[in-house]
Amino acid sequence: MTTGPRIAVPAGGVGAARFLRGLRIAAPDAQITVIGNTADDITLFGLRVCPDLDTVMYTLGGGIAEDQGWGRADESFHVAEELAVYGAGPDWFTLGDRDLATHVIRTQMLSAGYPLSAVTAALCERWSPGVSLLPMSDDRVETHVVIEDAGAPGGQRAVHFQEYWVRLHARPRAIDVVPVGVEDAKPGPGVLEAIATADVVLLPPSNPVVSIGTILAVPGIRAALTDTAAPVIGVSPIVGGAPVRGMADRLLEAIGVESTAAAVARHYGPELLDGWLVDERDGGLVDDVAALGIACRAVPLMMSDPQAAAQMARAAMDLAGAGRPA
């Protein structure tokens, strides 16, 4: 029996999930291990919510609300309505009835003492995502964003990433992005092994700061990626000088990185990246990226449907073949 390539994919939410769906089409016999960002996780109404893990699980498992990109298809909101009648907050984070079942099970298992990796594996038994979905860490890491706030002492305050992103729509200027707890976090079971034994590592078009950035900040993960014999190929989430969806530019600004496909490649750096895909309309940046010592190609990078995402995944695998270090 022949087995396909082992592919490791550090992943955020919507951008990663859509890319992974394409990768499964492009490389149907591959053994794909997803290293999921958990620093967006939040506890609401006593329930542990893991938005990025769930977005990957629902998208690959066929349960995603397709147009929205996150949350469940065919969703209702009776519980949220009842909570609002009780005056219980927050009211800015949407929790649908079907989605809530996932968070109830997760919280129950965590309370019983199971690590998040075991809980995620149990949830994936239902969804059969066709990949191994590993949390980046079983330890708690929470991204906080330091924002300007004229009313706060010192003119600034820190808020949970979800409050900044969902409630405040990334409008206040972000001064700093802090993955709280990351320096004490250990990579989750299987994470370093998946990177070390991979034939290819792909960085999907995920947020470079709060998705890929936090995964890289878990001690040991960046080193595993720079040390692995596998080529590491990234796909730009920035197209034509702006994020395709969302407000990633606001966070790039906070860490002093320009919102261009070339600046993000430079931020990751040639120690990490062997190859980088930019969108066709950023073809003028290919030489700049190549000058950094990173193989670069311009291809269509809009994931308008799963086939378009599959084409992107094929381009990334092609570049991995071409860019494999001797």
Ligand code: GDP
């Ligand atoms: P989140 O956790 O849901 O924000 O998702 P990710 O971190 O995985 O991805 C967010 C990033 O995906 C954003 O920076 C978007 O610009 C990028 N993105 C979303 N859709 C596309 C697409 O069709 N093409 C490309 N190139 N990037 C995309």
Ligand code: CA
């Ligand atoms: Ca996310």
